[in-house]
Amino acid sequence: MSILSKDKRIIYSRKIKGFWEEYSRNKIGLVGLIGLLTFVFMALLAPWLTPYDPLQTTRLAEGFAMPEWVSIFPQYQDLPRTTENDVYWDLLNVSQGSMQLVDALPGRELEVQYNGASEFLKTDVYFTSPTYTYPYQPPYSFNFAFRMTAENVRDVRYNVEIFLISTTGAKWRIWPYRPWSQHVPAGEDKSLLVHSESSDYWLNVAVGLDAGVENLAEETFSEKGDYRLLLHMNFSPEADRASCKIIIEDTRFVIPGLLHGILGTDNVGGDILSQIIYGARISLAIGLLAAAVSTLLGILIGIMAGYMGGVVDEITMRIVDILLCLPVLPLLLALVFLFGKSVWYIVLLIAVFGWQGLSRLVRSLVLSLRETAFIECARASGASRFYIMTKHLVPNVLPVAFASMVLSVPGAILTEASLSFLGFGDPSSPTWGRMLQQAFGFGAFKALAWWWIIPPGLALTGLCLSFVFMGHAVDEVINPRLRMRR
């Protein structure tokens, strides 16, 4: 069952049709609508448009990686792209005479079973990764990770080393490097989860670089060329019937690129495009909600003031005067600081401080409507105040209120953006204002990361302008003579 009678439904559908006909003739309005639809599309399809969750995903590339398309400029052509190698180990060499002692299973999960006796002094096993090509400029860093498990260790001293054969052909021992973990004690089961960065101080010291001046990644990849990893295992049995099993799994060698995606990365290697896409959700939600609530308040208070008149009118209009004199943003900041940074609370605050203009407008409309014949008729035929306000006044101020709502969305969006930019936004939601705050606070300027500074503001501007355009079009359609700008 519909709440509207059939006649009314027809009237309303005609009105809406007529409105759309007028509106669709307005070019600016259409541009605004298309803009808005784009952002709505972005907001709704965010999880499908981008694979990354903006708040969780970092280290997709080097921090401050440029957008990938800048490589059309020759000076950026050779910037490193992110290369991630899941290493497949191949058996290279087992020291002579030890073949029967070692049972090696190469692959992603490398497994070495050693069975030795004390008469064999040393057994060396070498594995190699495939040869990878590195066709770019030197990177800032690389990192590698693997899991090492030593099981059933009995009377044997074992040693595992990883080397990087760099593009220049030099051999760098990149693991182990910490002075206190040079040697794994004999006869001990061990499970290690290794994740190392080339910027690690001890690694630089261990390979003999001046940490802080020289950069290991730049040294090892100083030329374009081929590189590979080398795994060396060494077993020294200490008694007869020595044995152990070593498993190396999930070896991963990553060179974070200095080019990433469509909009590059932020300071921790997070994808900026996905932050922009997810930001549309918050901005749209906050803007529309705050505008809707403040419009509702504005209509209610305006109609009350205008139709009741007298003391109610006087009091509400003085309240409006007072609200217009309040320093809203500083006050909002204080309230947010004191009572928490939740999105809903911020919406409520923006709405509570945003209804004054509309209520004045509605009041003046109602003041003139009050004197018209049809209201007088309604009153004469015994309609109650409530009935007149809801059935006659509300429908008449609705078009104006709608235009005002559309025009008040940008204000709400920008207020939220300002709050977030000043660090008083909801910390759990990725908004455009927060992106700008982080860019401002985390060195985007010093890094000249224009790809981090420009897009959030453009998105804000685009969304706000969409609403401004639509608002002007709606304004023109509904009320060609009445200009309502603040």
Place this chain on the structure above:
Amino acid sequence: MGMRTYIVKRVAIALAVLFIIASLNFVLFQVVAPIDYVSTIIDPNMTQEQRDMLRREFGLDQEYHIRYITYLKNMFTWNFGLSFANRMPVNRELGWRLPNSILLLGTAQIAIILIGIPLGILAGSRRGSKTDVSVIGSGLFAWGVPTFYIQLLFMLFFCYYLFIWFGWRVPVGNIMSWPPPENPILLIADIAWHLALPVLTLVVASFGGWALYVRNMIIDALTQDYIVTARAKGLKERTVLYRHAFRSTLPPIVTMIAMAVPGIVTGAMITEYIFSLPGIGQWYLSSLMAGDYPVVQAVLFIYAVLMIAANLISDLIYGILDPRIRVGMRR
């Protein structure tokens, strides 16, 4: 309603706003979420007795209503207490920060008006021309672009790229060089040079809105019957434009100036934050984050005073400009 009632009413509202802001300050920072004043200025090793004594001395042991009255008295006599951060009177720091803010705010506001209004008149008198279209464009731009975004872009370009490309240094971060030049003319030039970029960004961000507003008013005025009459009298177009059309748009423009003050105040706050200018806005933000309530209260109060003053002045000018109020017709 004559001029006098009008003025009385406006002043009453101004006082009410001040009273409300002061009360809000009290409720928010001393009743809802207070920070113990004594604990911030006293060695934590002091005994409870000594603390109680100090609390008594500061009047913190009294009932809320008594404290409220003392508080109101202090606010209205410009006594904002000691800052938690440096234990100095808030007044003293306010004394040198407030002029900086007012300088920034005032210069920007005046520049915006001086650029925006003539542009608006020009665009309005040449409806449909290229000037008009660009004014509309810049007006919409002002609606949609956040001021702080323009400032960030300007900062990126002027303070970083210009330095990298050409080695030019645009000052940022203070109101004057240190030590300031001795020569007063050089000092003024120095301050102007330091304020140039912030003021420029504020102007760029908001002159368009003004121009658009004035343009619409002028266009509206130019379609009125009295303009036809004026033209029919054979007056020069210039006279028609300035003496008849523009004159009639003055009252709403004056209101607009008052209405723009909140925007400028908050804009100046963010500007001070971005360019680290030592004004009250930047002070407010850092104090708020540090929980330095006396400063927060003082600055909120000052902001209210600034806005009320602007409103009051514009209301008075409105009263003078609008003959209906001057002569005593109903508003």
